[in-house]
Amino acid sequence: MKYEGNCKTPEAPYYAVIFSSQRTASDRGYGKMTDKMLELASQQKGFLGVESAQDEELGITVSYWDSLESIKAWKENSSHRVAQEKGNSEWFKNFSLRVCKVERHCFFEM
């Protein structure tokens, strides 16, 4: 499964979760866990797509959802919770989670 690239979400409004994180030097299992989390997300009801970019300083992963209820269900997914707990203690210096309502969206293809 590939998550790279812009994802083509439906007409706004819908929801976005912006997850931005500064990692520690330790990367034990991080990439694998991110893949697992995204795979789980993609199986959730209401999942619309995901975009992710990582560089040395920061990682940003934006997942898109049809409703706040779907985001809540994903949050309560137990495997996702495991990743959150591991994330807290091992992989991140800090991270931000923002839940947003997408009000407008334009997609341009060259």
Add this chain to the structure above:
Amino acid sequence: MKYEGNCKTPEAPYYAVIFSSQRTASDRGYGKMTDKMLELASQQKGFLGVESAQDEELGITVSYWDSLESIKAWKENSSHRVAQEKGNSEWFKNFSLRVCKVERHCFFEM
């Protein structure tokens, strides 16, 4: 000026512009223009911060704003428009622009 790292925005609600792009192989001036755009953004009224991550596949830049009016003013900023026009023709395979209202925000520092 450094834009890396998580930025500490105020209490929600506020606004986010998610810009995600797939670049072409050509990178003529892209990095420089991004820096210039972000520097201009940071001088705009209502700018709250920015987070940016780039890898080979995708770049994601999220800028944060106090209101839709501030985003509109930024959009109308002429230098920013120049970058948009250049972006269309030279640097990107495709890009998405999403304007969002941030409804909830949690920041975790380890």
